[in-house]
Amino acid sequence: MAARACPRLSPTLRNQEALLGLVFIAPQVIGFVGLVAGPVLAILYFSVFKWNIIQGTLTFVGSANYQRLLNSEEVTDIARTTVLFGLGFVPATVVGGLAVALAVNSRSRWLIGLRAAYFVPVVISLAAWTLVWRLMLAPDGAVNGLLGWLGQAPVPWLRDSSIALAALIVVQFLKSLGYSMVLFLAALQTVPRDLLDAVRVDGANRWQSFRSITLPLIAPFTLMVTILLTIASFKTFALIQLMTRGGPGHATTVLAYYIYQQGLQLFEMGYASAIAVVLFVAVLTLTVLQLLLRRWWVYEGG
């Protein structure tokens, strides 16, 4: 790109280019500052206040919000639930997506049709997906009806605190499987066929060629999919709000939902900002960690 600083352009033309560039980028940058960068600074700032926008109060409280959340058993539980959700959802979706992608990575017509079928839940709204599953997981819903037909006892999917989170993870997993698959299908296109054929000729079986060729070559993509799904797992809102409202008790409340409850239902906006800061730091740390992992995890070529 640097080579494009063409000497034949007069200073006026280059000024014209700079001006147009600024005009073109300005709306996007202003919007970004107002809706992303500004709010990031705002959660840092307001996290040291007691802030209620409805009553119009804003009182400086120092680290009180942070002390409150560190000492809150509820927050500890909710942080644990958030981590458990991620640990259940992310690895399953990465591995599942890769497995499906490997299985449907072919030009045969019916596999392309199957690919589309796996992708369908991705384009549907999470609200619709969640409501259909809520209906099916109801005490006398279709899933329990099916279990009964197979001679099994009904399961209180969403009403038992030890089962509800697992049920939510499965519903989110099924929604995201096709997304993961599509990303891995794109990754698999970058693996040279010749290379796979070569090791096959040398006597490697499918698993060996996958282990020694495919997996190392798609590692950068695997990392990216993992990061994207990790971020997605922190975004879990509609699923929780529509399926369980965080219950029973707060068994399925995750941090994203807790921020909404505290900040926009109870209007504890300073406290909600402090929780948002914690989640922000967690997302940032995880992403940086995953990118650092790249050094020994990802095959860099050569």
Added chain:
Amino acid sequence: MRVANLQLRIPFGRIAAGTVLMLGVLPLLLPLVWMVSTSVKPEFDVFLNPPQLIPVRVRWQNYVDVFVQTAYARQYLNSIYIAALTVAGTVCVSAPAGYALARLRFPGHAFVLPVLLSALLLPNEILIVPQYAFMSQLGLIGTQVPVVLEGVFGAPAVIATFLMRQFFLSLPKDLEDAGRVDGLSHFGVFFRIGLPLAGSALATMALLTFLASWNAYLEPLVFTSGIRDLITLPVALNSFTNIDGTPQYTLQMAATTLSILPIAIVFLLAQRHIVEGIARSGLKA
């Protein structure tokens, strides 16, 4: 030799893998069949045991009731014009921004893109409280304006800008140089040469933006204050309840089916665009 070998080996593996794949797709598609099936049942038949995938009695009236008994028509209209405005706004913002990032040297051009892309790492759920306060300062809570603004400037729009940048980078430079030689200004090059060639990239970006807007839940819920005549479909779907607060499942599923209809049509017509767009924006960001 090899051919014979393959023919002997493949069937078992293929049949097993095929069976697993077919079974694996059931929990993805059956819920949608169940949705449609429930949408035409009388309320009384929803929880029949054993479950009836094919309704024993059919009540088409559900699809009429959805519109007659609730504000569903209004909410459907909301979803349509909010998505349309969001797509139009995103095209106007992201096409020039993407072009600037790909082709124009302006102060700060090297660091704008990484900063913008950082938005993709930030779940909007984290920022919703100050966004609410900001919109409240502007007097926009209880309106649909913030919903559109979020769609045009939030994370989905950054993806759109990124897609446009990637497209403009892939255009052969010679084309633009030729335009320059013919006396076009920088704006002329963008408007007369870049943009007319960007049809397919614009379509992909518009599709992804449409999907994001049509399916958004948190923003319309929060910024419209849940006002009945302002909310969009994903939020509205949860409002089908009986007087005692229990969900009115048949109407809800009819409404849900109708809400998915445009997505289904878009998906059938442009599946390749959507898949490519998602793969590109996801992996190369």
